Amino acid sequence: TLIESILFGTVKGVYTGAVEKDGILAQADGGTVFLDEINSMPLASQAKLLRVLEERRIMKLGSNKEVPIDIRVISSTNEDPVDAVRNQHMREDLLYRLSVVPIVIPPLRERKEDLPELIDYFIKKYNDRFDKHILGVDDAVMTCFYEFSWPGNVRQLKTCIESAMNFAEDGNYICLKDLPVYVFEDNDTPENRYRR
Secondary structure, three states, rough: HHHHHEEEEEOOOOOOOOOEOOOOHHHOOOOOOOOHHHHOOOHHHHHHHHHHHHOOOOEEEEOOOOOOOEEEEEEEEEEEEHHHHHHOOHHHHHHHHHHOOOOOOOOOHHHHHHHHHHHHHHHHHHHHHOOOOOOOOOHHHHHHHHHHOOOOOHHHHHHHHHHHHHHOOOOOEEEEEEOOOHHHHEEEOOHHHHOO
């Protein structure tokens, strides 16, 4: 019910505490909405989303009135979409409806040549946020980053840089001592085990 109220909106009183509110799909009318990790959405909610995409009409929870909607949807999954269908994490018909222009972004462990640019981006971001002047990462950290498997993908790199920025000395480079401990563990870390 929560995900559906967020997507489709609610009418006042449909459940305790519910107020009249547009969902994110109605708010995106005339524009684009990004649905991250759509394979984590319950299958029943995926069916309702599919109906909205097919009919281009939306109905708030607790309402019996449909309104037209014109949206473009960009979605992502955190697993191969075919595997998501096979594992019953995603409806096959929704996959076909959303796969108009599929884009495959390999995990970070398969595109480590992107590390320098991503590291620079995150350091600039957190320099601004923390009002610091970190210059980059030293050679030992870069070597460590290239050797690490990044089971949490780019989000893990982002968090790693944010964590290190809290410990790095202002005006210097991020050093090994500034990094979170999981970067030094083997591939059988908690971050890796949860993906099995």
